[in-house]
Amino acid sequence: MPDPDRTPATHDIGGLSRYRCVPVEHDEAPPDEFGRRVDALRQILAAKRMMTVDELRRGIEAIPPDEYFELTYYERWLRSITTLMLEKGAVSAEELKR
Amino acid sequence: MTDTPAPRFAPGTRVTVRDDWPERRGPCHIRTPHYLRGRPGTVQRVLGAFANPEDLAFGRPAPKRVLYHVLFEQPPLFGEGRPGDDVLVEVFEHWLEPAAERQAA
Amino acid sequence: MSTPARPQSLADLEALVAALKARGIVTEEELAARQAQTDRASPEIGARMVARAWTDPAYRALLLSDGAAAAEAMGVSMAGAPPLGVLEDTAGRHHVIVCTLCSCYPRAVLGYPPHWYKSFAYRARVVREPRAVLAEWGTTLPDNVEVRVVDSTADYRWMVLPLRPAGTEGWSEEQLMALVTRDVLVGVALPVPPRAAAAE
Numbered sequence: 538m539p540d541p542d543r544t545p546a547t548h549d550i551g552g553l554s555r556y557r558c559v560p561v562e563h564d565e566a567p568p569d570e571f572g573r574r575v576d577a578l579r580q581i582l583a584a585k586r587m588m589t590v591d592e593l594r595r596g597i598e599a600i601p602p603d604e605y606f607e608l609t610y611y612e613r614w615l616r617s618i619t620t621l622m623l624e625k626g627a628v629s630a631e632e633l634k635r
Numbered sequence: 636m637t638d639t640p641a642p643r644f645a646p647g648t649r650v651t652v653r654d655d656w657p658e659r660r661g662p663c664h665i666r667t668p669h670y671l672r673g674r675p676g677t678v679q680r681v682l683g684a685f686a687n688p689e690d691l692a693f694g695r696p697a698p699k700r701v702l703y704h705v706l707f708e709q710p711p712l713f714g715e716g717r718p719g720d721d722v723l724v725e726v727f728e729h730w731l732e733p734a735a736e737r738q739a740a
Numbered sequence: 741m742s743t744p745a746r747p748q749s750l751a752d753l754e755a756l757v758a759a760l761k762a763r764g765i766v767t768e769e770e771l772a773a774r775q776a777q778t779d780r781a782s783p784e785i786g787a788r789m790v791a792r793a794w795t796d797p798a799y800r801a802l803l804l805s806d807g808a809a810a811a812e813a814m815g816v817s818m819a820g821a822p823p824l825g826v827l828e829d830t831a832g833r834h835h836v837i838v839c840t841l842c843s844c845y846p847r848a849v850l851g852y853p854p855h856w857y858k859s860f861a862y863r864a865r866v867v868r869e870p871r872a873v874l875a876e877w878g879t880t881l882p883d884n885v886e887v888r889v890v891d892s893t894a895d896y897r898w899m900v901l902p903l904r905p906a907g908t909e910g911w912s913e914e915q916l917m918a919l920v921t922r923d924v925l926v927g928v929a930l931p932v933p934p935r936a937a938a939a940e
Contacts, residue, residue, distance in 0.1 A: 577778060609745055619756050722888070
């Protein structure tokens, strides 16, 4: 019986039964331009000590479950990076609306 | 490095992963997978000492913690699998306790 | 399958980049340079390291004791990269790497992780039913080989040093490299021995 006090966090999916019969899709497509650009941006911000990979992960893990599973991999990254830059005041919500 | 703590557990030591669920208490970032909580394993190797990701994730000062490679028998983790198969995982020292003497059944 | 990002996400990215540029935090040149640099890393680096370890005992010892130093010895810059650990397959044990919590991957020596490595199905299943997942790659291990699943959870990144297939005696590093695919370096596949390769 599921124990509410021992429910794993959204991202903590190792061994979860709901993936039991889900085949691993052997998708060989390299990341697209969007993904590679997000990736490069994250590396630059890390090199400039504006965020750590741990903060990136914390931001990803904070995405609500329905969105976590709906967004693509690099969309989750972008969501986290944006949240972190707002949190740190590196950009403002107004600037992002322009 | 001067701020590197000395390892508490030597290779070969039987340990138990703390059965703690901080994700149920509030915002946190932890690198100990849920399927290991409360599980016994064996220290395979000391990997070094690294800034604690639980602090780094929130931009807090992050003291170094000793990181171990810990080996777990695979079948008991999920109640299935082939005896002899195992799982090797990086676990920080503050998630490990000396193995309990034979838990009461 | 790898679904493309939503149009809204493309717009969100450009808005963030524009705001960061306006603040003088990033430039287009930096983005282009970083992207080009990241694009250059590929599994050929890892394959070269394995092929050399198969032919050079001193390099093999270095690879197993300090993967990052072994990568540097091949001319790969590991500055800023996480430590690299290399796990050696034996006649009785095979390693397969996963990151159940996110997608930790030895990018410096393998390049971008493939889509399947980051997929929920791979992350969830390998740790629980490794042999079933390996079978989906056509990888069947003999009964006397134990599987060791390596869940990459923290500061290291991990790569597999597979067994050198029989029948490759006297092969050059270039020939050996061709047997060492990215899937082999992650551990979902084994190097195809020459006789089987010829029969394909």
